[in-house]
Amino acid sequence: MFQTLAGPATLLQEIKKSRFLACAAPITGEDEAREFLDTHRDPSANHNCWAYRLGQAYRFSDDGEPSGTAGKPMLQAIDGQGLDGVVVLVTRWFGGILLGSGGLMRAYGGTAAECLRQAEKLEIIAKVEATADIAFSDLARVKAKLAAFRDLAFVEEFTGTGAVLAVSMRQEDRAAVSALITDLTSGRARLRFPDDEPEDRG
Structure with missing residues (x-):
C-alpha cells in the first residue's frame, strides 16, 4: 500500500x-x-x-x-x-x-x-470504476447496501426503467460489490468494468 x-x-x-x-x-x-x-x-x-x-x-x-x-x-x-x-x-x-x-x-x-x-x-487508495443498469424495483435496496462500503461513491443517471449507476470503489472491494449487485437483483443487474471482455453477441 x-x-x-x-x-x-x-x-x-x-x-x-x-x-x-x-x-x-x-x-x-x-x-x-x-x-x-x-x-x-x-x-x-x-x-x-x-x-x-x-x-x-x-x-x-x-x-x-x-x-x-x-x-x-x-x-x-x-x-x-x-x-x-x-x-x-x-x-x-x-x-x-x-x-x-x-x-x-x-x-x-x-x-x-x-x-x-x-x-x-x-x-493512496487504488480505485476502480464500473457501471450497472438497475431497475426501479431494485434501486433503493442496492443503494442502501452500497453505502456500507468504505470510500465507495456512485452517481445515478435515470432511464425509462431505472437508473445507470456509475460506481467508484476500492480495488479490493471489486469482487464483493459485483457479487452484491448480482445477488440483490437476482441476476437482473451486473456490474460492468472497463476491462471486462465484450459480450459475445454472435
Missing part, C-alpha cells in the same frame, strides 16, 4: 558545517514538481538537488554534486518509505569541509529521509 504526503514538510540539518535544508511536498503531475522546485530552490545556495516519484515516472538531479551522490539517494529515500506522488528538494550551503562521496550520499539521502519520516502521510 503506497502513501503520499498530507502536505509540505521541511527539515534543516547541519552536517560538518554544511547546512542541508529539505523541502518535500505531495504532487499529482510533473508540472507540479517543476513548479515546486522553481519556487523553493535558493539561487544563493551551492547546490539545489532534488528527486521525485510519480507512479512509474521518476527524475532526480545532483545539481553539480558528484554523480550519484545526491539525487539518487534522495529518490531511494522516497521509495524506501513506500511513498508516491512526492517531490523532495535538498538545498546545501557549503561549510568548508569536504564530505566525500559516501558522506554526501548519507547527508542528502539522510536529510531527505528524515524530512519524509517526520511528515504526515496519507494512504
